[in-house]
Amino acid sequence: MSHTTVHTLPAAVVEGLRAGTLAPYLGSGLLTLCEGVTPPADPPALAGVLTTKVSVPGKIRNRLTAAAQFIENFKHRKTLVKAMGEAYALSAAPSPLHCWLAALPSPLVVDTWYDDTTRQALAGRTDWAEVQGLSQSEHFGTWVGWYDAQGQSCPDPVEATTVLYKPWGGRAPAGNYLISDSDFVEVLTEIDIQTPIPALVQQRRAALGFVFLGCRFNDQLPRAFARQILKRSAGPHYAVLPDEPTRMEARFLDEMGITRLALPLDEVARQWTGALPVAA
Known part of the structure; x- marks a missing residue:
C-alpha cells in the first residue's frame, strides 16, 4: 500500500466531510489558524x-x-x-475552520491536542458529546470518560449526532491528560487490542474515512494512535501536509494508504470556509 500526493484539493474531500462519510482528525497545528494569543x-x-x-x-x-x-x-x-x-487556561478563539467543521454532521471528530477550541466551536449545538482518554494513574481501570454537551460527566456512552473523541484528554471539562511517559505506556500496552478506544468510536469508524488537519506523524506517539484509531475504518484517508514528509512520515502514509494533500492548512481553510472555490 502506498500513498498518493496531490497538489489540489479534491472535491471528494469536502463532499465527504459535508456528507458525514469523512471524519475530521485534528492535531495541534490547527491552533495556528487562530488569531491572537494561543496556548x-x-x-x-x-x-x-x-x-x-x-x-x-x-x-x-x-x-x-x-x-x-x-x-x-x-x-x-x-x-x-x-x-x-x-x-491551557488561555482559550483560543475558534478559527473559521474550527467553526466550519463544528457545523458539519460528522458522526465522529478526533482531536489529539489538549486545548478546548473544538469544544468551544461546538458550543452552539446540543446534539454532541465528548469522550476523553483517562490517565491510569488517576483512573485506574477506566480508560475513557464521557461528557455531554454541557460538560457534565456521564456514566455511560452518549449516542449523540457528533462524538468528539479526545484520546489524549483535554483541559475542559475535567482536566484529563495523557501527557507523561507512564500515561502513554499504559495505553500503548493495550491499544493493539483496542481496549482504550471507546466502543462507540470503533462502531462509527467502520463507515468512515479520516481527514488529518494540523497533524504531523514525525513522532512515534501520533503514529501509534492514528494507526489504531484508523484500524478497521472504511477509508479513504487524506492528510493536509504541506511540508515534505520525513522518512518515517512517508512510511506511515504508505502503510495507511493516506493521500497527502500538499497544500498549506490556511489555504485549505480558506477554500472550505467559502473564500475560494473548491477544485473539481
Whole structure:
C-alpha cells in the first residue's frame, strides 16, 4: 500500500466531510489558524511551558513526555495536572475552520491536542458529546470518560449526532491528560487490542474515512494512535501536509494508504470556509 500526493484539493474531500462519510482528525497545528494569543500549539512549545514552571534536567527538557514524567515523579501528579491546566487556561478563539467543521454532521471528530477550541466551536449545538482518554494513574481501570454537551460527566456512552473523541484528554471539562511517559505506556500496552478506544468510536469508524488537519506523524506517539484509531475504518484517508514528509512520515502514509494533500492548512481553510472555490 502506498500513498498518493496531490497538489489540489479534491472535491471528494469536502463532499465527504459535508456528507458525514469523512471524519475530521485534528492535531495541534490547527491552533495556528487562530488569531491572537494561543496556548502551546506543539509538543516543544508545551515542554517549554511546563519546564518554566518546574525545573527539569536539561537532557529531557525538550522531550515533552519525559519532562512530564519527571514532574510527576518528583513533584507529584497533581503538580503536573495543575501545570497543564495553567498552560491551557488561555482559550483560543475558534478559527473559521474550527467553526466550519463544528457545523458539519460528522458522526465522529478526533482531536489529539489538549486545548478546548473544538469544544468551544461546538458550543452552539446540543446534539454532541465528548469522550476523553483517562490517565491510569488517576483512573485506574477506566480508560475513557464521557461528557455531554454541557460538560457534565456521564456514566455511560452518549449516542449523540457528533462524538468528539479526545484520546489524549483535554483541559475542559475535567482536566484529563495523557501527557507523561507512564500515561502513554499504559495505553500503548493495550491499544493493539483496542481496549482504550471507546466502543462507540470503533462502531462509527467502520463507515468512515479520516481527514488529518494540523497533524504531523514525525513522532512515534501520533503514529501509534492514528494507526489504531484508523484500524478497521472504511477509508479513504487524506492528510493536509504541506511540508515534505520525513522518512518515517512517508512510511506511515504508505502503510495507511493516506493521500497527502500538499497544500498549506490556511489555504485549505480558506477554500472550505467559502473564500475560494473548491477544485473539481
